[in-house]
Amino acid sequence: MQITLTHPADDARAPRKRFFPLGLAFGLLLVLLVSACGQRPGPEVIYPHPATVEGARTVTVYVATTRERAEEPIDGFTPEREDDLSYAEFVISIPPGHDPGEIEWPYSRKARPEEHFTVLKHTALSKAAFDARIGRAARATGNGVAGVFVHGFNVSFQEGLFRMAQLAADTNVSGVPILFSWPSQARLLDYATDKESATFSRDGLTDVLDQVTALSSVRSVMLFGHSMGGWLTMEALRQLSLEDNRRALGKLNVILAAPDIDEDVFAAQVDVIGPLDPPLLVMVSGDDRALGFSRFIQGNRQRAGQLDITDPEVLEMAERKNVALVDISSVSSRDALNHSRYAALAAIYPELDEDTELGSMARRPGARFLDAVGRTANPAATAETRGAAGQ
Template sequence: MQIILTPSADDAPDLRSPLRPLGLALGFLLMLLLSACTQRPGPEVIYPHPGATVEGARTVTVYVATTREPAEEPIDGFTPEREDEMSYAEFVISIPPGHDPGEIEWPYARKARPDEHFTVLKHTALSRAAFDARVAKAARETGKGIAGVFVHGFNVSFQEGLFRMAQLAADTDVSGVPILFSWPSQARLLDYATDKESATFSRDGLTDVLEQVTALSSVRSVMLFGHSMGGWLTMEALRQLSLEGNRKALRKLNVILAAPDIDEDVFAAQVDVIGPLDPPLLVMVSGDDRALGFSRFIQGNRQRAGQLDITDPEVLEMAERKNVALIDISSVSSRDALNHSRYAALAAIYPELDEDTELGSTGRRPGARFLDAMGRTVDPATASAAQAASAR
């Protein structure tokens, strides 16, 4: 994976400033064109292929908790519609030997080849009690007692969220228990407003799941990862835990937000209610995120938390005062044209990072920093000095 240094202000367009309506309209058109031209995986990709293993393949077991409506076909699949009762499932997924970190090697409909594709080997519907028991057992068997809960973003189908969780688990190589919280996104670009309402609908569900998992005695720590609109949902669930006075659950959480699609003022208010977390809340930002630029455009040009300018003294002061660690990951090369899913590529280098770095938990400090070409974090002043020196 290529990582490049963040460009200087003289060389790069100021994408953090309010963008012109025409430019954002063109950006939205680009999003529509990309959506129309890209063939997305249908629900048939989760059909199981029992025993379809090959030498060199790895298997990942993903546990699912979802507020989606169960599908009649495929069995154990889920639709974009809302369901009042939480559903639980377990999926065993094979990762191909030649897997490219940061990518998902999608199968062709039901014709998955485990030597080339992510392949579902087995999936099982679970009761709440069975979900708790299996997660608890898996946490004990890892020896570390770590679980990871992934909350996907806007415009994501069930199968896309499932396979992304499997990719993240495989690439980060963290000895944890992968859990997908899947909320009923319509998986359509023009359904932004509907997705926001579905995320709101799912707040209590995510709160319940976090209470469930953190209450398990074998789970000592939970990495809670929210992307895009899933970041907003994550913060709302944390807010609810705080309002309930459940500091016991909050103390077990290591919270990371990637490109959070949250109004900056709403984000600040959420942080105030949640209170300080240990380790500090980590927020990955990128000023050139086109998807967040579109979100900003349709919401009154309100700055998004995932686009915060860490060179702004007011942003730095806010982060330090509110015990938030902001990391600008614009240096990570993006594999999507919208620069909205850098976190997936970042997972590929996660095993190379020490736990005591800013992206780990033990070395995380409040404030704002850039991710440099070596995967290290540097403060804005140091980055500016290095850029000035290289320009001479």
């Protein structure tokens, strides 16, 4: 994978459009409905299958969730809300032929580890056990890095779990993967309910971030929020700031991918949170169809994940508020909605650390384009940086 970061002044793009045609909205709805008609994994895919195969990798994912525990423990967690946080540990086998960016779904309780992501072990944890295992795992990494992933709208527990495993496998770095799973209904027409459930989970995510950053063996936490999970992430950061929890905020390295947040609300959240170090990094793309539909159903209010970085007002806002906007529209998308490009970019996340060449450019306040060219199936491929990000 070849990566280029350029300043918007180096790229001639059309100005931002502030209208959303009705015909396009119906077209997007049709795409969304067709996409939702495909087979989706049920809870049976997380049933433990204790055998793996030669050449497979294993990833241990720690879970903190505001979902209700299923009546049968083997089923994991439901889409319903629970006042108290629940914790768990999942050991997942990644097949030898895994294609980076993809999840090789079993779609049945008879997973074949040679071909599919396979849950080897599922353990319910107490809060104390969760903290102890995270602390032990962070010490074992040698770098004290943990990663917290907050999924988006229309995501079941098993989908969020396997996505976290995919991201952990594809980053090719040692770190402690933690999934924060909020009670999405995992139904396309439950957007409003999901938004309320994400809001319900603000205190839960705030508590988890406080827990994890309080562990002495955890030196830094990459906090990654996707779509509606970006809204939830920003609300938790806002709460930490209001509580003046500088210790927690000081350990966070925050990335938002396609955040489904009203642009004015996003600006207000940033004002309360204050400048982060490293700066908040936001991945945007103007052709994100899922965000386009979200914009349509919410009064044509621009979403933060669709900000046009060639707009002088957007660029000025980003620089003034210490936010790094990176346009990833040129990255190849494997979904029809162009909403999940972040999954294919997992291999470069370690390079977004502020101490790396790519990270030092991407993390400067302002806006840049990320150009991914020549993507290869070789999972050992590294990100190469070229070009400059002029200020």
